[in-house]
Amino acid sequence: MEKPPGTGARGAARLDAGASITYTLRKISQARRGLPFGRRTSRTMDETAAPDSLLLEVHALSKTFRGLHAVDGYSIAVRRGEIRGIIGPNGAGKSTVFNLLTGHIRPSGGRIVFSGQDITRLSPHRIAAMGIGRTFQNIRLFTSMTVLENVLCAQQLHDQDHLLTTMISWPTFRRREDRLRREAREALRLFGLDDRAEILATALSYGDQRRLEIVRALALKPTLLLLDEPTAGMNAHESAVVLALIRRIHDMFGLTIIIVEHNMPLVMELCDRLQVLNYGELIAEGTPGQVRQDPRVVESYLGQADPDA
Ligand code: ADP
Numbered sequence: 001m002e003k004p005p006g007t008g009a010r011g012a013a014r015l016d017a018g019a020s021i022t023y024t025l026r027k028i029s030q031a032r033r034g035l036p037f038g039r040r041t042s043r044t045m046d047e048t049a050a051p052d053s054l055l056l057e058v059h060a061l062s063k064t065f066r067g068l069h070a071v072d073g074y075s076i077a078v079r080r081g082e083i084r085g086i087i088g089p090n091g092a093g094k095s096t097v098f099n100l101l102t103g104h105i106r107p108s109g110g111r112i113v114f115s116g117q118d119i120t121r122l123s124p125h126r127i128a129a130m131g132i133g134r135t136f137q138n139i140r141l142f143t144s145m146t147v148l149e150n151v152l153c154a155q156q157l158h159d160q161d162h163l164l165t166t167m168i169s170w171p172t173f174r175r176r177e178d179r180l181r182r183e184a185r186e187a188l189r190l191f192g193l194d195d196r197a198e199i200l201a202t203a204l205s206y207g208d209q210r211r212l213e214i215v216r217a218l219a220l221k222p223t224l225l226l227l228d229e230p231t232a233g234m235n236a237h238e239s240a241v242v243l244a245l246i247r248r249i250h251d252m253f254g255l256t257i258i259i260v261e262h263n264m265p266l267v268m269e270l271c272d273r274l275q276v277l278n279y280g281e282l283i284a285e286g287t288p289g290q291v292r293q294d295p296r297v298v299e300s301y302l303g304q305a306d307p308d309a
């Protein structure tokens with residue numbers, strides 16, 4: 001019998017992973033309300049916040065690179081639990097927006113408020129610790145580490161109890177290590193990577209490295225997850241699987257997500273609202289249906305408008 005694309009040993013592992021996702025996720029979410037990787041700390045969750053209150057407010061954000069307006073007066077207001085999309089042609093400023101939100105570059109102007117706190121000039125490390133996780137358009141994994149070590153390392157980097165537990169007692173340290181390892185493996189299983197946990201991250205296919213990047217971002221226990229072209233380089237089947245997983249982690253954990261994605265049918269199905277950037281400027285914002293019909297968007301990004309339409 002003909003197999004659907006992407007099946008075979010690895011595809012089957014992914015489908016199995018998909019089937020066991022519900023069980024694994026329910027278990028984790030029962031144990032630790034709201035997070036794929038263990039309990040949330042006060043750093044990353046404001047338990048008193050209303051579910052639909054504003055999580056991220058960006059006002060008139062700008063970045064100029066030697067006279068080039070890469071991002072020009074960008075604003076967004078994101079409610080908790082939303083999935084938002086940013087689309088636009090190459091060079092429009094999408095990755096620069098993410099780099100500004102995560103402190104990787106300093107804005108030329110504007111203001112970023114996350115969870116009620118001004119984070120405009122904070123370091124990437126502080127911002128990550130406050131609960132903004134991200135993936136990069138160009139994959140950034142630790143090349144000399146295994147798949148599992150990449151996830152463990154991300155967990156360690158953002159677990160402030162680490163040094164303290166190490167100093168306090170060896171059994172406490174061991175228990176914590178076991179817990180982190182278990183959680184890392186559960187997350188890898190969720191993304192169909194657990195059967196390759198012990199191989200070098202660089203030995204993974206390109207698509208799987210992208211999935212590992214998402215698992216690693218989740219290890220930060222984010223409340224807001226920024227995904228920069230998570231399906232770049234994947235075939236249609238792989239892209240659909242990854243976007244289904246993104247939807248699932250959103251639904252299960254109430255994550256707020258902003259995604260930059262070129263796959264139009266998928267991003268339109270996934271996102272509550274879309275923004276369109278062109279030459280650093282926001283040229284449209286609305287529901288996928290509204291954006292799809294916006295003449296400026298059609299002209300600048302989705303293709304030339306049909307004169308007879
Ligand atoms: P997108 O992600 O939408 O494709 P980018 O945000 O990567 O676009 O880039 C927006 C513009 O800013 C491009 O013209 C790019 O060349 C420029 N740019 C981005 N990062 C830098 C940088 N670090 N130094 C100089 N120019 C940059």
Ligand code: MG
Pocket residue numbers: 094095096137
């Ligand atoms: Mg980009």
